[in-house]
Amino acid sequence: MKTREHRIVASSVEETLRIGAFLGRHLSNGSIVTLHGELGSGKTCLTRGIAQGLKVPEGFYVTSPSYSLINEYPGRLPLFHVDLYRVRDVGELEELGLEDIMGGNGVTVIEWADRLAADLLNERLAVGMSIVNDRTRALQLTGYGPQAVDLVERCLEQFPWH
Ligand SMILES: Nc1ncnc2c1ncn2[C@@H]1O[C@H](COP(=O)(O)OP(=O)(O)O)[C@@H](O)[C@H]1O
Numbered sequence: 541m542k543t544r545e546h547r548i549v550a551s552s553v554e555e556t557l558r559i560g561a562f563l564g565r566h567l568s569n570g571s572i573v574t575l576h577g578e579l580g581s582g583k584t585c586l587t588r589g590i591a592q593g594l595k596v597p598e599g600f601y602v603t604s605p606s607y608s609l610i611n612e613y614p615g616r617l618p619l620f621h622v623d624l625y626r627v628r629d630v631g632e633l634e635e636l637g638l639e640d641i642m643g644g645n646g647v648t649v650i651e652w653a654d655r656l657a658a659d660l661l662n663e664r665l666a667v668g669m670s671i672v673n674d675r676t677r678a679l680q681l682t683g684y685g686p687q688a689v690d691l692v693e694r695c696l697e698q699f700p701w702h
């Protein structure tokens with residue numbers, strides 16, 4: 541599969557939100573974004589930005605769906621925000637019906653996507669997040685497949701800093 545990588549450094553919460561909003565403006569129906577990285581690395585913060593870019597109304601405050609596992613928000617496209625941190629076993633995963641959601645009508649953002657079987661993840665944008673210091677996060681973007689590669693290339697133009 542065609543891939544493309546780009547590293548961005550976000551030196552404040554606002555920058556992470558701005559990067560997320562840019563992604564949200566350019567994602568399309570059926571897009572999948574997987575977020576990787578330790579607790580506190582900014583996955584939920586980036587998702588909040590993606591929600592802004594998808595025009596989720598401001599009355600909805602995006603929080604980690606740790607207990608519900610999936611939150612759905614209305615927007616330019618529906619946003620499905622999934623957090624697999626608390627998933628215990630494969631059975632619980634199957635109950636979620638993720639396969640129906642992914643590639644369906646909307647954008648799916650998945651925190652802790654490493655818990656999914658690799659074959660569930662095909663074309664997508666993967667964002668590996670890491671803590672640089674108190675205010676700074678590094679975002680490693682990898683696009684898998686032509687659409688995601690195109691989006692990574694747009695990010696390269698928009699956010700050349702690394
Ligand atoms: N540049 C930054 N980008 C995102 N979050 C940041 C940044 N700098 C500091 N933070 C802080 O890091 C934490 C990130 O939390 P969160 O987005 O919930 O992470 P995760 O979902 O990966 O566990 C927040 O407390 C946020 O204020």
Ligand SMILES: [Mg+2]
Pocket residue numbers: 583584604623651
């Ligand atoms: Mg989170």
